[in-house]
Amino acid sequence: MSTAPFMIQNGRIVAYAECRLHGFSGAVKYGCGVFEGLRAYWNAGQHQLWVFRLEEHLARLGFGIRVLRLEGAPPLETIGRGILEMLRANGLRETCHIRVIVHLDGDDELSAKGPVGWMAGAVPRGSSRFVEAGMHAKVTAWARIADAALPARVKATGNYLNNRAAELEAKRDGYDAAILLTADGKLSEASGACLMLVRDGKLVTPSVTSDILESITRATLIELAREAGIEVVERAVDRSELWAAEEVLACGSGWEVVPIVSVDRLPVGDGRPGPVTRALQEAYFATVRGERPDRRGWLTPVWPDGT
Ligand SMILES: Cc1ncc(COP(=O)(O)O)c(C=O)c1O
Missing domain, CATH: 3.30.470.10 (Aminotransferase class 4, branched-chain amino acid transferase, N-terminal domain)
Incomplete structure (x- = not known):
């Protein structure tokens, strides 16, 4: 497109x-x-x-x-x-x-x-097929840029050489997406989105000190999850938690809300998009499309009313 x-x-x-x-x-x-x-x-x-x-x-x-x-x-x-x-x-x-x-x-x-x-x-551009089907991801050999090297929470064009290298590697190896770890081996984010895990029914996401881009979609999902009564925990996350989790999802403005169904060819949960991810997708799409009352003022109209 x-x-x-x-x-x-x-x-x-x-x-x-x-x-x-x-x-x-x-x-x-x-x-x-x-x-x-x-x-x-x-x-x-x-x-x-x-x-x-x-x-x-x-x-x-x-x-x-x-x-x-x-x-x-x-x-x-x-x-x-x-x-x-x-x-x-x-x-x-x-x-x-x-x-x-x-x-x-x-x-x-x-x-x-x-x-x-x-x-x-x-x-x-509408949603990708991954929103429905989920993605197969790989933990890349490239570490996420450390904030002491380049400001990771700034969406700087130059930072994206890091994301690009990770995504190229993942695609070359037959995966849909790359997951990056921090330089000290904790979970950071995906090549173009943030990550969330469902563990014991709670939504767990790497904290903002995990060299992530401070994602607006991540913040949106945190609010929507809490509104739906789901507990949200922001903390350092280990690599192997990707497999201990019931569900993993990636979120970003471009990717939207995408289930990660396997990591390094090991299924996440039962290898299918899970109920929490589906519920968050539903809440997210209803919100962004203006199908729910916009209580928070998140939506800006492009066209004058009635045109
Ligand atoms: C590296 C990276 N992380 C996270 C995100 C998610 O950020 P946001 O939800 O603000 O779009 C993006 C962009 O979508 C990104 O490029």
Whole structure:
């Protein structure tokens, strides 16, 4: 699936082919940028496209801009408005994955802090087949980047060389996804999502000090699980708990909520998506599609009412 015809670059709607960057920009030379991947869900009954947790994605983007010390980025509200403008310019009335990048531009030295550019586009895309069928995962030989080496909780473009190496290895070996351990051997996260386990009926997830990206979907599921009366425990998690668990799932804006049905070819539980995962999927999809009252203000409408 390809990106919708119009993107927004530095505040201007441009054709996809016109969204360009110099090959010597800091984004390319040093991998210096921060990005977000978020989704907008089409609700046919309401005739509305709902962007899920736009504020939180913008806030995380802002955190990344600060940590990478990028100077001269536009206010987050401008980027937020730009995302909505881009979705409208494409006339999007279908579920899509939105990508936003704020990056070092210009051709300067390693420690340059600007100029800064930004862009956003959307890829019309529904759920993957893994949401239903589950994924077969492998614990990769690559350790997750330690926060003392690169800020793991920042969604920095350069960080993703680590995720890419892990995912390439997993796919090369015939798996759907990679699971990364921290440098000291505890569970961190998947190549593009966070991890949760069901142990004795409780939802267990690596703590935010496990070199994870502080995932918005993870935070969402924690709230939805607690609301459903499921106890949630955030702690250090051992590798072998992946097999001791009744269920394992991965969660992220792009992946959504995906059962992990085997790890290193050893089935998780009975090797099928379990009841807690299914219940969380149901709650999650009802929430993101606007099928439940939006008590927390997580949904931003793209289209004016009644259009
Ligand atoms: C490495 C990594 N971990 C976790 C996540 C989940 O984060 P979020 O739920 O905020 O999308 C992502 C992105 O989806 C990711 O790329």
